[in-house]
Amino acid sequence: MPDIARGLEGINVTATKLCRIDGVKGELVYSGYNIYDLAEHSTFEEVAFLLWNQRLPGKTELAELNGRLVSERGLDDVIARLLGELWPHVRPMRTLEIAVEVLGAIDPQSSDLTQAQLKLTAARLTAKMATVIAAYDRLRNGKQPLSPRDDLGHAANFLYMLTGTEPTDLAKRVFDVALILHAEHEMNASTFSAMVTGSTLSDMYSAIASAIGTLKGPLHGGANEAVYKVLDAIKDEQNIAPYVEALLGRGERVMGIGHRIYKTTDPRAVILERLGNEVAETSPDRWYFDLSLKLRDYLGRKLEGKPLYPNVDFFSASVYRMLGIPSDLYTPIFALARITGWTAHLLEQYADNRLVRPNALYEGAENRQYTPIAQRSAV
Ligand SMILES: CC(C)(COP(=O)(O)OP(=O)(O)OC[C@H]1O[C@@H](n2cnc3c(N)ncnc32)[C@H](O)[C@@H]1OP(=O)(O)O)[C@@H](O)C(=O)NCCC(=O)NCCS
Known part of the structure; x- marks a missing residue:
């Protein structure tokens, strides 16, 4: 039986100069620059230039x-x-x-x-x-x-x-x-x-x-809105355990947790948690963020031993809420x-284009005789 790479997991489909992720160390690098440095020192416009040109802009280039x-x-x-x-x-x-x-x-x-x-x-x-x-x-x-x-x-x-x-x-x-x-x-x-x-x-x-x-x-990407809905449904710390138990009991997943590549905390979640702490100081909606922290701690205990940690969506939900942004945005x-x-x-x-056209392994029927519609059953 030939291998099938379900979900293309572990398959390199191209080479890129844009981004490197180390899912074990929790590293994210854009064209050689660590995400922690970019988050600390850069702007979105500079990062856009970096991604489109694989180098940081000079002053005139950034102004342009x-x-x-x-x-x-x-x-x-x-x-x-x-x-x-x-x-x-x-x-x-x-x-x-x-x-x-x-x-x-x-x-x-x-x-x-x-x-x-x-x-x-x-x-x-x-x-x-x-x-x-x-x-x-x-x-x-x-x-x-x-x-x-x-x-x-x-x-x-x-x-x-x-x-x-x-x-x-x-x-x-x-x-x-x-x-x-x-x-x-x-x-x-x-x-x-x-x-x-x-x-x-x-x-x-x-x-x-x-x-x-x-x-x-x-x-x-839909996970960030889903995390917001989870927080809104849980509402209070005492509801975390029954909510999570019922969810996992139904075989469902906790949104904002787990990642195909990261087998440790997503560095973007680390940075968003820090920012969340700052915004929470003055936000009337800080309970969303506080509840996220409690949920994260509960899940840490509940899922211990499994490589399931907060991803970027986990804290973006409460941070955006504290910025007053509607959840469906x-x-x-x-x-x-x-x-x-x-x-x-x-x-x-x-x-450097090449048409993307993979294969599928055929496992359907073979050698069937075609029957005209008039001769098939009424069903
Ligand atoms: C992102 C995601 C699809 C990656 O999943 P994946 O690499 O395909 O991992 P798998 O589906 O193989 O899951 C591996 C195991 O972890 C469990 N698992 C994965 N994510 C889970 C989650 N969020 N909550 C509970 N269990 C989870 C699976 O049930 C599976 O358990 P099993 O081995 O006992 O069957 C998955 O973690 C997920 O659905 N997360 C929630 C959605 C989310 O936040 N998406 C945004 C990603 S940035």
Whole structure:
């Protein structure tokens, strides 16, 4: 019986200069820079440049990228009207997926797969996807979408467009770091989706729409919203044990726990826990974070001996809640960050393309005689 690599576990599907993960040591490195250093010193815009160019920008290069992102923040009339039609019926992740496809449809350069044009597209998507999500949220709350603020960085401007007020310095920094942490993660399911679509030489917009659809699932990006629902259902420390026992008794999984690669705590969860501690000091919603800590400790005891630890989604739920972000935007926000990693992998893919076309082992019937429909049973 030939081997089947179910879930492609342990298979290298490509080489990359973008990201290295050591799941045993709990290491995450973007193009040579440790995630702890990037979270401490960098900005999301710098990380975007790093992923798209595999080096940090000089001052002029960073100013140019900032200018480009700012200039791409506005939404064309077509997208504005589309959002007006979609928001009453369509959830935010699917709205993002549709908006990206429409952005591709109205971009006359969409089929230009040269590296220079692809980098422009990557910046355009990074800027516009944030505006799409903020505008969607305003519309469904009966408010007019806000024009982007040119004087704010990417993270701060998104929070401003969402809430209508300029975020505090702490909120700006925490959200910026959250975007950095979610920007890239080697060959995860959504990046692979983008790669498969790109490998057919379909355009970057369609590849990103594929990735958004893949990120939506609860085993991938959808886990952060699921963690929020768990915290909301548990509500109080004394409910942790009965809730978890019942969940595991039904054979279900605890969201935000476990990872295909990390067999220790995800370093992104470590950083988000630190940030959570800072935000909790002044947040009226700190009980979500406190409950996360208690749940983490309980699960540590309950799952002892199994390689199951908090992943990036575990603390992002309570951190986003403390920043006042609605829970169904958590996964779209993951996409607003991961767009940089997705597009960086696509730059690599288009530069050295090979169609992704694996095999499947056939185990169905053979040599059947075809019977015309008139001679088959009534059923
Ligand atoms: C992420 C995930 C899909 C990776 O799973 P995987 O590599 O396919 O691991 P497996 O499905 O082989 O699970 C291995 C064992 O751990 C258990 N397990 C894995 N994740 C678990 C979880 N979150 N809660 C409880 N048990 C879990 C499995 O039931 C299995 O147990 P068994 O060997 O007794 O059958 C999985 O950990 C999961 O579903 N986590 C919750 C969703 C989540 O947080 N996703 C975001 C990832 S960043």
